[in-house]
Amino acid sequence: FGFGDPKSYSIMECAVDRLSKTGAVRHGAECFNYTFPQELDDEFLIISDALPGKIPWKYVGVKELQGFLRDRIEEGYTVPLNPKWIICDHGWKDLYDRLLASNKPYVQESLDVWYPPDSGVRETIEKMHCCHPDGFRRIGEEAHDTSVGKVEEQDETEEMDMEDVHFLLKKFIILQGVKRKLRARLLCMCLARTMPCAGGP
Structure with a gap:
């Protein structure tokens, strides 16, 4: 079912x-x-x-969906966003920033589940967004610079294909697993030092 929270797991299992x-x-x-x-x-x-x-339903495009979600975030709703969308696709970083800035009940709790503060996910999102503020684009695609209202060609050296992104994500996940195991090992070593030996005085 992915890396969801317990409530999302139970909803999906039932569905x-x-x-x-x-x-x-x-x-x-x-x-x-x-x-x-x-x-x-x-x-x-x-x-x-x-x-x-x-009619309580409607088909919409990406921009209209983002506008709808933006309004819901202002009302205190929370929305799980895949880090890939935030980094690669235009408009999702704005929603992510609004969630981070929200002081509504449960929003920060949900963000702590989806993007744990000590996991490095939030920092990685910010770092990658700084390097690619307009998201990832294929070579030859135009990038929209919304800050100055211009359309400019993105440098080919800044391009990454899906294989590169997948490799970096895999590397990140492996590194996080290694860090968790190392922390657990250090914790065990510390606990072993503080506990009296079995059969000791």
Whole structure:
């Protein structure tokens, strides 16, 4: 099911179990697919009673979805965002920053689950965003510099293909695992020093 929180796991387990005959839901949400995230779709279905009119659903594009989510964040809702979207795709970093700045109940708690403060994920997101503020672009694509309203060609040396991104993500995940094991080993060593020996005086 990915790297979701306990509530998301239970929702997905129930959905997969209930809809197993139709195959409508086969895996967890893409926002928790940290191993090899897929490209975002061009169209999304929003189901909400906050939509205008009498119909509680609507198909929208990326910008309209981001606007809808921006409004929900202002109301105190929290939204899981895949780090790949924040780093690579235009507009998602703004939502991530709004979540970080929110002082609404539960928002910071959810962020601590999705992007643990001591994991280095938040720092990595910021570092990569500083290097590529317009996200990753394929060679030849134009990057939009929203700060000055210009369109400029991105330097080819700044380009990364999906294999490079996947390699860096894999390397990061392995490094985090090594750090966890090292911390656990050091903790065991410290505990062993403070405990009296079995059979000692």
